[in-house]
Amino acid sequence: MAQYSAQLDDVFVALADPTRRGVIRLLGRGPTSVGDLAREFPMTLPSFMKHLRTLESSGLIHTAKSGRVRTCVLDRERLAVVDGWLAEQRRIWEARTDRLEHLLADPKEHQP
Amino acid sequence: MNPELDLTLQRLIRAPRAAVWSAWTDPARFEKWWLPAPTLCRVDRLEVRPGGALVTRLSDDGTEFVPHLDACFLVVDELERIVFTNAIDSAWRPANPAPVPMTAEITMADHPDGTDYRVVVRHGDPGARAHHEKLGFEEGWGSVTEQLARIAESQGAR
Numbered sequence: 001m002a003q004y005s006a007q008l009d010d011v012f013v014a015l016a017d018p019t020r021r022g023v024i025r026l027l028g029r030g031p032t033s034v035g036d037l038a039r040e041f042p043m044t045l046p047s048f049m050k051h052l053r054t055l056e057s058s059g060l061i062h063t064a065k066s067g068r069v070r071t072c073v074l075d076r077e078r079l080a081v082v083d084g085w086l087a088e089q090r091r092i093w094e095a096r097t098d099r100l101e102h103l104l105a106d107p108k109e110h111q112p
Numbered sequence: 113m114n115p116e117l118d119l120t121l122q123r124l125i126r127a128p129r130a131a132v133w134s135a136w137t138d139p140a141r142f143e144k145w146w147l148p149a150p151t152l153c154r155v156d157r158l159e160v161r162p163g164g165a166l167v168t169r170l171s172d173d174g175t176e177f178v179p180h181l182d183a184c185f186l187v188v189d190e191l192e193r194i195v196f197t198n199a200i201d202s203a204w205r206p207a208n209p210a211p212v213p214m215t216a217e218i219t220m221a222d223h224p225d226g227t228d229y230r231v232v233v234r235h236g237d238p239g240a241r242a243h244h245e246k247l248g249f250e251e252g253w254g255s256v257t258e259q260l261a262r263i264a265e266s267q268g269a270r
Contacts, residue, residue, distance in 0.1 A: 008210065009210045012212075086117070086119065086235075089119060089214075089233065089235065090119045090121070093119065093121055093216075093231055093233060094121060095148055096145065096146065096148075097121060097123050097229065097231065099144075099145035099146075099148070100125065100132070100135055100145045100229075101123065101125050101126075102145070103135060103141065103144050103145045104125055104126070104127035104131050104132060104135060105126065105127070
């Protein structure tokens with residue numbers, strides 16, 4: 001549970017940057033090489049690589065090297081974690097209220 | 113109420129308001145329902161009064177308890193309303209809680225069959241967390257999520 005929120009933290013931080021969101025958008029179309037991605041953004045390669053590393057450590061993308069080309073792939077499951085964030089909070093509160101109800105259904109618990 | 117960030121739920125609890133109130137204010141009862149089994153909850157501080165502390169720990173193995181919630185009550189109207197937030201911790205220090213800051217408002221009203229129980233949880237913008245990192249976040253989170261959802265959906269068929 002606590003570990004889950006740490007992961008979510010990394011994902012939110014990773015997505016809080018227009019360049020990194022742009023990378024996610026591009027990778028939504030399919031796996032792309034670092035070179036092809038970098039061409040889309042007006043910055044030096046080292047700066048761009050730093051963004052990729054942030055994305056990779058958040059688990060939003062994975063990279064694999066084949067020969068001289070490094071290819072980036074979007075992790076859709078990790079992205080779904082963000083989409084499901086509010087739904088997840090709702091589930092937590094719904095379940096919490098279920099348990100409260102369940103506890104109070106026991107007549108013993110009616111004694112304030 | 114911002115549907116992008118907030119959630120509401122309403123429930124009829126078939127127990128008198130005083131019993132619901134006591135499940136919220138008595139640590140021994142609170143521990144029984146606050147977290148889902150098999151996770152165990154331990155209350156460190158449950159001071160249900162404005163400015164009072166709400167500090168809980170959790171354990172997945174029953175031996176080691178780790179911090180869970182470190183929050184502060186804002187409004188307490190006996191038998192009627194409880195408001196707490198994790199954006200301020202139990203020492204009243206501004207906090208940056210994971211996954212996002214939130215304020216929970218719980219209201220209880222009499223109902224012929226028990227208690228009309230409502231919860232409103234107002235969340236901070238998840239993107240706001242990243243301001244610490246000096247990263248710009250010029251778009252609203254909602255539009256970003258929408259964008260991501262569209263990408264995910266359009267690609268989902270692959």
